[in-house]
Amino acid sequence: MSITGRIFLFLIVLLCSGLKLNAQLKRLVKGSVTDSTRQAIPGANIRMIAGKDTLSTNTDKDGQFSFDQFQSPDFSLLVRSIGYRPASSTHTFKSGENTLQLKPILLRPDTQMLKEVVIEGKIVAMKVKKDTLEYNTAAYKVRDGDHVDQLLKQLPGMEVDEKGKVTSMGKEMTKIRVNGKDFFTGNVKEFIKQLPAEMFSHIQVVDDYGEEAKLTGIKMGAPKKILNLVTKPGRNRGTFGNAGIDGGTNNRYGFQTSGNIWKDDKQIGVSANLNNANNSAGSTRGLYTSGNYRNHLSKRTVGSANYAFNNNLNENNQFNYIERVNPLGTLYTTNENASESKSDGHNFDLNLQGNYDKEYLTASLNGSFSNGRSNSSSENVQKGAIRQDLYNSSNSNQYNPNLNANFGWGKSFEKKGRTMYVNLSGVLGSSKSDQDMMNKIGYYDQKTGAFIKDSLLNRLVDNKSSNDQFTASVSYSEPLSRPDDTVSTKNIDFNYVFSLSATNNSLQTRVRAPNGQISFVDSLSNVYHSTFLNNNFRVSYRYGSKRLNYTAGISLQPSSLKGSYEGRTDRIRQNTVNFSPSGNFNFVISPSQALSGNYNGSSNAPDFQQLQPVADTRDLQNVIIGNPELKTSFNHNANVDYRLFDPAGGLSFQIGLNTGLIQNQVVANVVLVVDSLNSLKQETRYVNANGNYNIGTSYTLSYPFSRRRFAFSLNGNLDRANDVLFTDGKKSFSKRFNYNQQFSFSANTEKLSLTAQASYGLNANTYSLSSAGQTRNVETWTFNLYSRFILNKSWTLNFTSTKRINSGYSIAANNPLLINAGIEKTIFKKRTGMITFAVNDLLNQGNGLNRTFSDNAVTESRTNGVTRFFLLGFSMRLQDFGLH
Numbered sequence: 001m002s003i004t005g006r007i008f009l010f011l012i013v014l015l016c017s018g019l020k021l022n023a024q025l026k027r028l029v030k031g032s033v034t035d036s037t038r039q040a041i042p043g044a045n046i047r048m049i050a051g052k053d054t055l056s057t058n059t060d061k062d063g064q065f066s067f068d069q070f071q072s073p074d075f076s077l078l079v080r081s082i083g084y085r086p087a088s089s090t091h092t093f094k095s096g097e098n099t100l101q102l103k104p105i106l107l108r109p110d111t112q113m114l115k116e117v118v119i120e121g122k123i124v125a126m127k128v129k130k131d132t133l134e135y136n137t138a139a140y141k142v143r144d145g146d147h148v149d150q151l152l153k154q155l156p157g158m159e160v161d162e163k164g165k166v167t168s169m170g171k172e173m174t175k176i177r178v179n180g181k182d183f184f185t186g187n188v189k190e191f192i193k194q195l196p197a198e199m200f201s202h203i204q205v206v207d208d209y210g211e212e213a214k215l216t217g218i219k220m221g222a223p224k225k226i227l228n229l230v231t232k233p234g235r236n237r238g239t240f241g242n243a244g245i246d247g248g249t250n251n252r253y254g255f256q257t258s259g260n261i262w263k264d265d266k267q268i269g270v271s272a273n274l275n276n277a278n279n280s281a282g283s284t285r286g287l288y289t290s291g292n293y294r295n296h297l298s299k300r301t302v303g304s305a306n307y308a309f310n311n312n313l314n315e316n317n318q319f320n321y322i323e324r325v326n327p328l329g330t331l332y333t334t335n336e337n338a339s340e341s342k343s344d345g346h347n348f349d350l351n352l353q354g355n356y357d358k359e360y361l362t363a364s365l366n367g368s369f370s371n372g373r374s375n376s377s378s379e380n381v382q383k384g385a386i387r388q389d390l391y392n393s394s395n396s397n398q399y400n401p402n403l404n405a406n407f408g409w410g411k412s413f414e415k416k417g418r419t420m421y422v423n424l425s426g427v428l429g430s431s432k433s434d435q436d437m438m439n440k441i442g443y444y445d446q447k448t449g450a451f452i453k454d455s456l457l458n459r460l461v462d463n464k465s466s467n468d469q470f471t472a473s474v475s476y477s478e479p480l481s482r483p484d485d486t487v488s489t490k491n492i493d494f495n496y497v498f499s500l501s502a503t504n505n506s507l508q509t510r511v512r513a514p515n516g517q518i519s520f521v522d523s524l525s526n527v528y529h530s531t532f533l534n535n536n537f538r539v540s541y542r543y544g545s546k547r548l549n550y551t552a553g554i555s556l557q558p559s560s561l562k563g564s565y566e567g568r569t570d571r572i573r574q575n576t577v578n579f580s581p582s583g584n585f586n587f588v589i590s591p592s593q594a595l596s597g598n599y600n601g602s603s604n605a606p607d608f609q610q611l612q613p614v615a616d617t618r619d620l621q622n623v624i625i626g627n628p629e630l631k632t633s634f635n636h637n638a639n640v641d642y643r644l645f646d647p648a649g650g651l652s653f654q655i656g657l658n659t660g661l662i663q664n665q666v667v668a669n670v671v672l673v674v675d676s677l678n679s680l681k682q683e684t685r686y687v688n689a690n691g692n693y694n695i696g697t698s699y700t701l702s703y704p705f706s707r708r709r710f711a712f713s714l715n716g717n718l719d720r721a722n723d724v725l726f727t728d729g730k731k732s733f734s735k736r737f738n739y740n741q742q743f744s745f746s747a748n749t750e751k752l753s754l755t756a757q758a759s760y761g762l763n764a765n766t767y768s769l770s771s772a773g774q775t776r777n778v779e780t781w782t783f784n785l786y787s788r789f790i791l792n793k794s795w796t797l798n799f800t801s802t803k804r805i806n807s808g809y810s811i812a813a814n815n816p817l818l819i820n821a822g823i824e825k826t827i828f829k830k831r832t833g834m835i836t837f838a839v840n841d842l843l844n845q846g847n848g849l850n851r852t853f854s855d856n857a858v859t860e861s862r863t864n865g866v867t868r869f870f871l872l873g874f875s876m877r878l879q880d881f882g883l884h
Helices: 003-025 148-152 211-216
Strands: 027-034 045-050 053-058 064-070 074-080 087-092 099-101 126-129 132-136 158-160 166-168 171-178 200-208 224-231 237-248 252-263 266-275 282-298 301-326 329-356 359-384 388-412 419-444 451-479 488-512 518-520 526-545 548-565 571-590 593-604 633-645 652-663 665-674 680-689 692-705 710-727 730-748 752-767 776-790 795-807 817-827 833-840 848-854 857-863 869-880
Touching: 027 045, 027 074, 045 064, 053 064, 126 571, 126 633, 148 158, 148 200, 171 200, 211 359, 211 388, 211 419, 211 451, 252 869, 301 665, 526 571, 548 593, 571 633, 680 710
Parallel strands: 027 099, 171 224, 665 710
Antiparallel strands: 027 064, 045 053, 045 074, 074 087, 126 132, 132 200, 158 166, 166 171, 200 224, 237 252, 237 869, 252 266, 266 282, 282 301, 301 329, 301 857, 329 359, 359 388, 388 419, 419 451, 451 488, 488 518, 488 526, 526 548, 548 571, 571 593, 593 633, 633 652, 652 692, 665 680, 692 710, 710 730, 730 752, 752 776, 776 795, 795 817, 817 833, 833 869, 848 857
16 A cells, blocks of 8 residues: 555555544433422532543533533543532443433432531531421431331421321322332331331421322322331341230230331232220221232332232120201101121222333233121101101121222423423222111101101012223423523423213112012112213413422313113213413421412212112111213312421421312202102102302411420311202202310420320301301310330330310210220340230220211211220330431
């Protein structure tokens, strides 16, 4: 080759090398930084070391960051943000790859403290983060051996009842998560009693709008309350379990065991529970077993499976007093009921979740199957406007299988803020029951009150029904703000939901004569089919910034209801169109102050019982006949919440207001008809009406003092409701008023956990009918004391007492004093064993009182059972949540 050719070849090689080097210099890395609840962390510092290059940047308001124009295929990242523990990682580009999208980088709160150094003045007890209320556990007393349930009782606005139900501002926690991830079965009651309080740095109450909202930012409907526990560094794994057995007087017994393996996303758990100690009106025996598994199926896909079986036996005795008002006067009914039921239930749940760069996938399949049998007997004495006696006995069998499936797919596009989410779900549900009912009616002369005759009726009722539903939705969000806008985001959101439900019902009634002959009763039987189709078109504008986030839109909801009955010519065919505004907002006034609100509207079709024109005679003193001409109702719901905290002193104040209004509400029309013996019967029919509304408010105020060892709290609620009802075609109103106020004092020291409460409740109801008489008020004063004394490292004493003073009940109601006490003794070297002795209702004064309202009726119930018993138990707790 000539010299000229060699020079030319050298230049070509040099040029290609330059091109290759230039391609290497154009590597691009994108990523994001979030906290444990998947919320973005703006302003986090990212340092990159790539070969000889060191680069630095900060995340934007959405927690996003990127690096470009570097050469090395290998690089490391160090992420730091105030209040969070630093996170480091190393990465490598694949051969030929120039762009790399990293998985979201999770930062955990920094809770490390120097030994012997306590700076209490800098502890911020509570903080508001948009849809999250966060408590700092360092601000509260956590004793050795305390579990999460005992910590939750100290948090302002949080309540834990005797059965482990957790509520925040009166709303129940529906699921438990750890570090923002699903935790085993998500059963709040189960795990707050097993997880040690000392391993968590923060407790968060999250307003969860679902997976769609996390991806798209589009929030619709009312959120669910989620309890999220944030672990201290290195505490996101462990093995834990327990086993225990107890027994006592009145044939009380119990056995429980569980075992769990937890390594962040990998979770394996089994549990079993058998007991009969949770009953106040007879006897209850329950058996429950479950198993669950969760793990990574691939690097970015997590799968889980759960199965549970339960078997229950219940025996109950109850006394009811019922007042029903109508233009002729008031019906007074006393009812004594005894029942026994047995049931088996199977539940399974399969879930799949995947995060693939800019795509998200979720799929689930869950089902349930239950069957049972029950028998009951009751004696009714009815006086007032109608004098009648009724004796009922019933034996029935039930069979209920259900299957649910859900699939969701979401995508984030290259253009920042542009997202799409598609969801498909289906439900297959059915039920089957057969009843053998014996009814004996005693008739009386309505003028003289003299007994006339008895009437005996034996009916065999078979009922089969199915309810299948299909729902499809698609959401799309288009950004309106400029890509370089780091202050705020603006989006226009489109959402469409299609739902279809189909109901089929077959009611077959036969009558058995005294000679044993069985005949079919056509007038009390029917076969019914209906479909309800609903469309929801929604367009909205969404604005987001560091402090203010809001959505405002409008929705169009056309719906169609169709129904038919075999053997009948009448048909149901209704088309309805509803317009309603929609929206929500969240204004973080400061880290210690926030205001939020939500409004939504929804269509609801009448149910089968309200539509069917065939008489349901299972309650002969109140026969139910539906109305096939009913229209679809529309619900309006709105709420506003305000939160205020003093970061230094710990004073907290929360208040919420909620309202509801229903258009075309399906309401009862109670009429009196003459039967074959010239006596009067009550029948309940249905019509559409306007005028139903409710408005309520609840609040909590907490003031801690003396380094938060002591606290006063004041909380209460006030609710007002107006219910429309008809009696003999005449419109009337039921006005309900509920008021509750509670004052509490709590103490949490090294040796003592104590809460003393005094509360007052007023329950009032007034009917607009002139014959209904004066307003019925029920007032209740309640005084509670809950205490736990730690005598030393191995001995603990528990004592609780409740005094209730009742007034205004029509049925006999005593004013019980309930005293429970127990002592615990830990044994073995690591205190893994425990012996317990407890007494429940020492004075044996327990009873259950309840008052409910339905249509034109006020029902007061009382249950009496053997509530005093002594219990001796032994349990073993094995757990390892050490640093890893």
